[in-house]
Amino acid sequence: MKSPVRLLSALLGLVALGVIWEGLSRSGVMSPMVIPPLSAVPEAFLREWQSGIWLDKVLASLRHYLIGLLIGSVLGVLAGIVVASMPRVEAAQAGLVRVLRPIPPLAWIPFAIIWFGVTETAATFIIAIGIFWINYYTSLGAVQSVDKGLLELADAFGHTGTTRQMFKVSLPAASPGILGGLRAGIGQGWMTVVAAELFGIPGIGQRMMDASGLLATDVVVVYMLTISALYALTDTLFVLVRNRILGPVHTNFDGRVAAPKRARQGARREV
Amino acid sequence: MANIVEARDLALGYWRDKEPVAVLSGLDLYIKRGEFLTLVGPSGVGKSTLLRAIIGLSRPLSGTLDVNAHPNPGGRPSALVFQDPRLMPWRRVLGNVLFGLEALDLSRTERVRRAREALAKVGLADYEKRFPMQLSGGQRQRVGLARALAVQPDLLLMDEPFGALDAITRENLQDQLLDLWRNSGITVIFVTHDIEEAVYLSDRVMLLSGTPAAATSEHRIDLPRPRRRDEDTMTYIGEIKQSLADAFQGA
Ligand SMILES: Nc1ncnc2c1ncn2[C@@H]1O[C@H](COP(=O)(O)OP(=O)(O)OP(=O)(O)O)[C@@H](O)[C@H]1O
Ligand SMILES: [Mg+2]
Numbered sequence: 179m180k181s182p183v184r185l186l187s188a189l190l191g192l193v194a195l196g197v198i199w200e201g202l203s204r205s206g207v208m209s210p211m212v213i214p215p216l217s218a219v220p221e222a223f224l225r226e227w228q229s230g231i232w233l234d235k236v237l238a239s240l241r242h243y244l245i246g247l248l249i250g251s252v253l254g255v256l257a258g259i260v261v262a263s264m265p266r267v268e269a270a271q272a273g274l275v276r277v278l279r280p281i282p283p284l285a286w287i288p289f290a291i292i293w294f295g296v297t298e299t300a301a302t303f304i305i306a307i308g309i310f311w312i313n314y315y316t317s318l319g320a321v322q323s324v325d326k327g328l329l330e331l332a333d334a335f336g337h338t339g340t341t342r343q344m345f346k347v348s349l350p351a352a353s354p355g356i357l358g359g360l361r362a363g364i365g366q367g368w369m370t371v372v373a374a375e376l377f378g379i380p381g382i383g384q385r386m387m388d389a390s391g392l393l394a395t396d397v398v399v400v401y402m403l404t405i406s407a408l409y410a411l412t413d414t415l416f417v418l419v420r421n422r423i424l425g426p427v428h429t430n431f432d433g434r435v436a437a438p439k440r441a442r443q444g445a446r447r448e449v
Numbered sequence: 450m451a452n453i454v455e456a457r458d459l460a461l462g463y464w465r466d467k468e469p470v471a472v473l474s475g476l477d478l479y480i481k482r483g484e485f486l487t488l489v490g491p492s493g494v495g496k497s498t499l500l501r502a503i504i505g506l507s508r509p510l511s512g513t514l515d516v517n518a519h520p521n522p523g524g525r526p527s528a529l530v531f532q533d534p535r536l537m538p539w540r541r542v543l544g545n546v547l548f549g550l551e552a553l554d555l556s557r558t559e560r561v562r563r564a565r566e567a568l569a570k571v572g573l574a575d576y577e578k579r580f581p582m583q584l585s586g587g588q589r590q591r592v593g594l595a596r597a598l599a600v601q602p603d604l605l606l607m608d609e610p611f612g613a614l615d616a617i618t619r620e621n622l623q624d625q626l627l628d629l630w631r632n633s634g635i636t637v638i639f640v641t642h643d644i645e646e647a648v649y650l651s652d653r654v655m656l657l658s659g660t661p662a663a664a665t666s667e668h669r670i671d672l673p674r675p676r677r678r679d680e681d682t683m684t685y686i687g688e689i690k691q692s693l694a695d696a697f698q699g700a
Contacts, residue, residue, distance in 0.1 A: 331535050334504055335600065336525060336552030346551075350539045 214396035219403070222396035231385065236404060239381035242298055243371045243408075246305025251363055253306075254313025255356055259349070261314075262321035263340050279315075283308035283370045287377065301374040301381065308370045309363040316362070320355025324348045357420055364416055368409045452517070453604055453636045454480040454503060459512035461495065461502050462661070469510045471661040472498045476512070478655075478664065480638065485630055487639040487647040489689070490657035491697060496640045497532055499657075500606045503638065504529045516604070518636070523555055524601035532608040532640075534593040536581040542568065542592055543577035549600040567599035568592075570625060572618070587613040594622075598629070608640045620678075623650060627676065644693070648685040649676050656689070658696035666692045 196216050202208045203215040210218070226232040261267050283304050294300040321344075328347050332338070337346045349356075375383025382401050389397035456478035462471040472495040480486050488496045501507050503516055504527050518526035528549065536545045546564040555563070568574050571591040581589055590613050597605060611619045627650060630637055641647050647654045654668045668689055672681055 327531075327533070327535055328537060330506055331531070331537075331548075333506060334529050334531075335549035335596075337548075346548075347537070350537070353539070 211393055211395060214399055218396040219399050222394075223400045226397065226400055232400075232404070235380070235382050235385045235401075236408070238298070239371050239375065239383070240408070242301040242305055242374065242379075242381060243367050246302045246371075247309055247363065247367050249302070250306035250309025250367070251313050251360055254310040254363070255317045255359070257310075258314045258317025258319075258356075258359075259321055259344070259352075262318045263344055263348070268318075268322075279311055284373050287374065290374075291377065296378050298379060301371070301379040304374040305367050305370050308366050312363045312366055313356075313359045316359025317352070317356050320352035320359070321348050323355075324351040353424065357424065361413065361416055361420075364412050365409060368405055368412075372405060451481055452479050452515075453482045453484075454478060454517070454638070455513075455515045457513050459502075459514055460510040460661070461498050461507065462510050463507075471510055473657070473663065474510075474661040475663050480636065483634050483636055485637045485639070485650060485652045487641060487651040487654045488657060489641060489644065489647050489654060489693065490662065492642075494657045494659075494662045496657060497608055500529060500608055500638065500640065503527070503604075504606055518602070518604040520603055521601060523553055523559075524603070525549065525553065526602065527604035527606060528597040528600050528602035529606040530594050530597045530608060530610045532612075534581070534586075534589040536589055536592055538581055540580075541577065542573060542579050542581070542584070545581065545592055546577075546595045546599050549596050553600065563599050563601075564595070567595035570598060570629075571595045571622065587615070587618065590614065591622075601633075603635055605635055605637045607637065609642065610639075611641070611643075611646065619646075626650070627674075631674070644686050644689050645678075645682070648672075648682055648689065649678060654689055656692060656696055658693075665696050668692070 199213070200216045203210060203213055214222075223232070261271055286304055286307055287300075290300040290303045294303060324347065328351060329343055332343045332347050337343055371381070372383035372386065375381035376387050378384055378387075382404060386398050386401045389395075389401070456476055459476040459478065460469075460471045460474040461476075462469055462473065464470070476499075488499065490496055498507070502509060502514060505516070516527070520526045537548065540548065543561070543564055546567055547560055550560040550563060553560075565574065565577065568577055571594050573588060573591055573595065576584065576588065581592070584592065590610060594607075594610050597607070611622055614622065623646065626637070629635075637650075639647070639650060644654075648670055651670050654670060655664050656666045656668075657663070658665045668685065670685055672685065676682070
């Protein structure tokens with residue numbers, strides 16, 4: 179499908195949802211307590227904004243999110259790469275990981291609270307854990323599945339030694355996979371950020387919990403949409419950075435031809 | 450040692466369930482410094498296996514294999530043109546040719562100069578900014594060739610390097626290869642399925658066949674150099690084809 183048509187369809191879907199939503203609550207089919215009318219949301223947002231709460235909570239959540247993202251991504255990618263290059267360690271981690279990995283990040287909340295109290299550190303820890311595993315697994319897999327023929331090529335042309343081959347061959351070859359993991363982590367982070375704050379750690383999640391206690395459903399929706407927007411923003415930024423810096427790498431791994439700038443405008447970009 | 454490669458009672462192959470499986474065995478091979486040797490034989494007989502062992506990518510199952518290539522300053526002792534071009538998709542053409550040079554102690558300018566020179570030799574001077582994905586099969590193969598030429602090896606191993614090329618480009622590259630070989634005094638071990646190509650290029654054509662394989666016959670090509678694609682060449686081609694057919698029947 180051509181992209182303008184796609185965009186239009188996507189917009190139409192959103193508009194339709196809005197119309198049905200508004201209709202349901204205006205006609206009295208749904209009480210505002212169950213679902214607030216859509217038209218009440220901008221007003222609620224304005225209230226949150228003017229009182230300064232919105233910015234406050236968003237900044238707090240962003241802080242947990244960004245620090246957790248940084249820690250989880252860096253450690254996950256590093257651990258994945260290091261383990262992939264050491265067969266012994268790789269074998270040793272298999273059992274451990276089988277036990278730890280299925281534990282969802284939210285299951286760490288009790289320990290997070292015991293270790294760090296109801297603090298920002300606890301929220302950051304929980305976010306970091308989820309992001310860590312995603313990045314660990316994708317980097318490990320990406321480095322392990324590097325074409326053995328290319329490592330052989332490196333041997334044949336005098337690039338010997340694990341570290342050297344890592345930088346000359348494995349990392350560039352694995353970078354699309356590693357970047358895919360980073361992107362998945364960016365999404366996963368927003369899913370855990372709210373849950374991590376539901377326990378009273380200041381942030382969007384805490385505000386939503388408070389609002390729902392007061393049956394202020396319009397406020398809850400304001401923050402739901404806020405998360406959507408924040409996710410869209412971070413993901414778009416990441417894709418922009420990825421395409422800018424590593425553009426040629428990706429166009430080639432995807433099997434697409436890196437056409438000159440002018441010709442590329444008409445082409446659909448994967449976002 | 451006058452021989453650049455010496456193999457005695459050599460067995461090559463791979464390991465399956467900790468058991469060696471021989472692809473080639475009982476191979477005796479003496480390659481003189483400066484020789485142009487071509488290996489021919491049925492598909493799967495072990496030609497690539499032998500080249501891989503000579504360049505040091507695999508160890509013999511048994512027997513001895515001595516390689517005595519001397520690098521000239523700023524060059525590699527040996528280089529291999531892989532059967533599949535084996536290019537790195539994230540590097541441009543120039544970057545792929547630079548790959549081998551990056552392991553040598555050369556200045557950046559010198560590397561680029563030599564990479565460009567090698568690309569010009571294979572007729573790809575205008576393609577250095579492309580990615581492998583944007584090349585034809587034959588062009589990719591020529592990038593692999595340029596990568597090996599750029600490191601100026603003393604021993605050049607070529608695994609069906611001209612397989613994917615049209616007749617004219619191929620003849621052109623054959624003649625260039627012969628020029629390079631004559632002018633530089635390097636040793637070439639060449640693999641091809643094309644008997645005419647084998648005869649036209651080589652001092653000696655060696656036939657591998659059997660399972661596990663060994664050198665079944667050998668033909669010294671006593672044609673004068675520079676070579677011509679003439680009747681004498683055709684005579685040799687006929688002879689080798691006959692002995693290949695015998696080898697196939699014996700297998
Ligand atoms: N790692 C491996 N595992 C199992 N079999 C292998 C392995 N490597 C090579 N072989 C086998 O060894 C034999 C020789 O392979 P090789 O690539 O040397 O053949 P070749 O003479 O170069 O053939 P072609 O002309 O088709 O390129 C083949 O039968 C192949 O299947
Ligand atoms: Mg082969």
